Amino acid sequence: MEAGLYAASLTERVVEENPRAVLGLATGSTAVPFYRALVGLGQCGLDLSSVVTINLDEYIGLPPSHVQSYHCFMNDHLFSHIHISPENIYIPNGTVEDLERECNRYDEIIRENPIDFQILGIGVNGHIGFNEPDDLLVSRTHVVDLSPETICSNSRFFNTIDEVPRRAITMGVQAILQAKKIVLMAFGKEKEDIIGKAVHGVVRTDMPASILQLHRDVTFVLDRESAAGL
Numbered sequence: 001m002e003a004g005l006y007a008a009s010l011t012e013r014v015v016e017e018n019p020r021a022v023l024g025l026a027t028g029s030t031a032v033p034f035y036r037a038l039v040g041l042g043q044c045g046l047d048l049s050s051v052v053t054i055n056l057d058e059y060i061g062l063p064p065s066h067v068q069s070y071h072c073f074m075n076d077h078l079f080s081h082i083h084i085s086p087e088n089i090y091i092p093n094g095t096v097e098d099l100e101r102e103c104n105r106y107d108e109i110i111r112e113n114p115i116d117f118q119i120l121g122i123g124v125n126g127h128i129g130f131n132e133p134d135d136l137l138v139s140r141t142h143v144v145d146l147s148p149e150t151i152c153s154n155s156r157f158f159n160t161i162d163e164v165p166r167r168a169i170t171m172g173v174q175a176i177l178q179a180k181k182i183v184l185m186a187f188g189k190e191k192e193d194i195i196g197k198a199v200h201g202v203v204r205t206d207m208p209a210s211i212l213q214l215h216r217d218v219t220f221v222l223d224r225e226s227a228a229g230l
């Protein structure tokens, strides 16, 4: 898909300028063409071996070996195809007992590795990472109860809706907004309404993606359907 290639070419520019760039990475079906294109660029000479990657989120309770864990998603779609050293890969661990400690550990990682380039998808309810619509937005990495809408939407990847984890660890909005450059991708008719609100609506905590209006370098990579309302 051309949009995936376009987003990957924006990443390429960042990595060519700084081979040790810190890439904030997202999961979800929207990100698949992006990773496919990035792997393609890697095969054509783009050296991704020294980048540092920091993923947005992970389900609580799914071990990295679980096929629906974001660890597994990232291995399948990116890490197994590029020569990246495992110690440069960061994804929250949703299987630890002390989740608060894990959130603090993750914030420390982000502090030590400021994000140069953040890829985002968007949930049908406007979430970014797993920052769900709410009365408040949390700035730091935190544990979140997934909304019924998100559970329902993500159930398409599981055998039954009961298998969808109810909680996740997500990077907070502060880390996202501190990324130097943000690229949000959205495709399809079901994202049209939410993209309109995120881009042109007021900034509201019940529309988390609208907070991106406060960032000075955000690119929306959309297809015709998701952009139809703009």
Ligand code: GLP
Binding pocket: 026, 027, 028, 029, 030, 031, 056, 057, 120, 121, 122, 123, 124, 127, 128, 129, 130, 150, 154
């Ligand atoms: C999950 C992820 C989000 C992602 C969203 C969209 O909920 N936590 O980071 O943006 O899915 O998924 P999709 O691209 O499959 O619509």
